[in-house]
Amino acid sequence: MRNGTLAAFITRNVSIRWYVPVAFVVLGVLLYFFPNDTVKDALGYRGFLLSFLYFSFYWIALASSWNMLTGYAGYFSFGHGAFYGIGAFTAAILITRSGWPYLLTLPIAGLAASLFGLFVGFVVFRMRQLRGELFGLLTLAVSFVVASIAANSDAIDGGQGQNVRPSQLATPEFLGSFSEMMFRVGVVVALATIFASYLIYRSRLGRGLFAIQDDEMVAEGLGVPTFRYKMMAFGLSTFFAGVVGGMHVPQIGFVTVESVFGLNVPLLVILMSLLGGRRHWMGPVIGAFVINTLDTALQRSGGLDAFGLALSGTFINELVIGLLLIVMILFVPGGLYERLERRIIPAFVVGALVAALQGIFVGGRITQQFMVIELFVIALLLIPEKYYAPIGGRFELHLGEKHTRNIPVETT
Template sequence: MTAGVRGAVVLLVVLAGLLALGVFAPDLDFPSFYLVLLGTAFFWIAQTSSWNLLSGYAGYFSFGQAAYVGVGAYCTAVLTGRHGVSFYWTVPLAAVLCGLLALGIGAVAFRLGSLRGEIFALLTLAVPFILSALARINGDIDGGQGTIVTPPEAPGDLDFQQFQYLLALIVAAVAVGVSYLVQHSRAGSALTAIHDDEDVAEVLGVPTFRYKILAIVAGGVLGGVAGSVYALQIGFVTVESVFGLTIPLFVIVMAVLGGRSHWLGPVLGALLIVGLQDRLSSYGLDSWNAIFLGAILVVLVAAAPDGLYARLKARPWAALIAFVVVCGTLAIVNLWGEELDWVLAGMLAAAAVAIVLGTRREPVPAQPEAEAVAATVSTVELEPDDDVPPVGDVVVECRNVAKHFGGVRALEDVSLDIRAGELIGLIGPNGSGKTTLVNLLSGTFRPTRGEIRVGGKDITRLAPHQIAHVGMARTYQIPKPFGSMTVRDNVATAIMFGREPMSLRAARPLAEEHLATVSLDHLADSHPASLNLHQRQLLETARAIASGPKVLLLDEALAGLNPAELDNAVRVVRRIHRSGITIVIVEHLLRVLNQVCTRIVVLDRGTKLADGEPRTVMSDPDVVRAYLGRQAHV
């Protein structure tokens, strides 16, 4: 049984137990106070889980959760309290309204590539402010007086507390279930790639806009439904209670506390904060809430920025022992507090132990850099130089391509044909436009003028992920692997979102084959942070070829390597070329390009200076002058 299946089974068992508790609470003499407390916890679990879909998985930090809560709460309050509409009709309507609101925010924010990071956070912060002002000045909604919620009749033999508890539980279960399903689906891999490096994910074939819209709409719908049920819990809706900063701040603290990279993190954070709030209130320390929460956030950011879940996962038994010992000791001694105090003390002790012991560090071989390189190089077999694929038809056509950045003309009227089976070296002095051309071919930039075709298809106005599906892949001057993924999953992500989409489970075995091509299969379970520069470059190369490209763009993939690493990298490039992939390599090491390239293209000051067989191009006086200066003797 995989970890994902085990998690689903545990989730269903816990849900069944909580449902039974709500239904049979009177028969079990279960206090109503506990039902109310659990209902509050369920509301926050639903909010943190829905917020985490975009802000946790994709990394788009939002302060706008109160917008969904407010719209959902006022939808229920206004329709039930002022228009006599059944509560059961207001819940789906709240979901639709909040979904449309989220869609509008996403359509504006995600279409503008500059709205990321703190700019996106400020945009989402403005939304609840605007909505709260509209509600306050509009007498049909609130008018500054608040709105009473008309509660429905509880079904069957349930009392109203049981009914509220079960509603909150169902919404929370759906939110957690959606979070779980997203994390274990293609959407989860896409959002994780967006979180680590959105631009790389897009170029790799991930339709980032689609998955961000999916995440924000799902989060908005769930947040709105939870807000609708929350209106029933509080009974009287005011602008301050649903549109204030309290909701987004608490959601953020809970999610950060528990951990934003896993579906269970927000659940842990919500349970801990709700329990702490309740205990502070029971001792008359409500005014200390903000102080305690602020202190927790400061400690957590400094000691465990990845959240409690990662620490508990690394040290589960130590945390469990701490919980049992502290909770059990307090229960046996019975000199202080009550059951909830003991449980909270045990939870805090478990969290403290997990944080102090730290995360489980990934083992790194204790060998010097040279030996690590030798270990990689030794797995590459020497291959003959003459086994190259024949040159075929034109696969890439550039016609009069230009790219201007304001008054800077990075490229000007560059025309170029790339044929199947070629290994082209793209060279030129610094600032000559080499990387700009690579960015145009991969879709990172759009040309100011001109036309680019791949396989006869015009890609000039296509999105980068669409260009990837046409058959273009690239690496970067500075390697950009997805840091939160293993080496295997970095490559598997490219396969998942290639021209033939597949699941992560199906992609992983294929990923190992591509890692073997670059001799990194022995590091499949490592994370990129543990790799040296050469290995990270090889990882990027494996990830690029995993998408099944027609043309591979290598942007200075040999830069910064020592002689042993350089020889190994050249072997890998030749091996990929022999597999039938056309390669364009940007490089300054002319000696290497002379050995491996079938053709050299030279750029200088944004224009094509030379194009032809390597030895001919290298002896061209204009090329020599471009590299050595106008006064050079040739």
């Protein structure tokens, strides 16, 4: 598509404010320079912060990509791991067997995943019965099939795995050392995914998807091209999943069927999107950041040895994540973002206070500091509305109109 028509297409179908793309670009530029030595010395952080933030970007991009179909259209996919894995293996094979430079493999990884996604969508989205749980199980079955093919095919894995060594990446010098390079690639991929998710949210496509989520029959009656919209959302969702899979290859290093097709990816992205709230583009971003922090921090917590119980860090980690999931679904089904939007000032105050107190009195690992801050803010957000409203209501910001997703669907 020529530039003129693309711009025309976007202005016609997408309604966004000018400052949002600007904000994305500014944020991208700021983050790009974050790993520079001068910045690093000025802030005095350890190299691990880059790696931790890279993982945050990675999960944010993955959760956002999943949310493009599931959050907006309500089609729960349990098969996101398949598309992520296809991306990872595509990139790994191109690097190890064909000697491609790492960065060039990313779009191919995305396209490969997307092609397969569109194929699955083409078959499945035509079947009206395959909604809800059945769609979820079908996508799960698809991911098992893909994993099984990969495990049994010598051309892909054949049980031997693909080892991508740092020396094979051939990334340009200016991206810096390995962790700086991964951080920068992570920034770009994550911001691109979030921006795409934002564009869909603000576009006619997004409104159509939300109509499908609310009632597919009604949406169809109103003239929403449901099949085409679902295909577009799934195509984009799987494309970004594939790109993220490809992006993560150097970080995994040793790509095996178990490491990329496991249930870990689909389960965590679901958890992240639900925690943050899947009806808004910011939801998965928040959810992914929080879960990644908890995971990383609790991993290193060394467990609990008190009250006659000796509990390992891994145990507490899983326990907290499991409980969080149950509590969120039962009490805050809309996710954290919804509440955060309305309690932004108290959340900011609590967060800053806890951060400052920790800085002064506690110190310690950066991930654990993040975790404590987040847990305090989440605790504030979990206070039920009826107890919160009398006190916290005073601090509500009434700056903009509330943008719920009940915008009427434009008919074509």
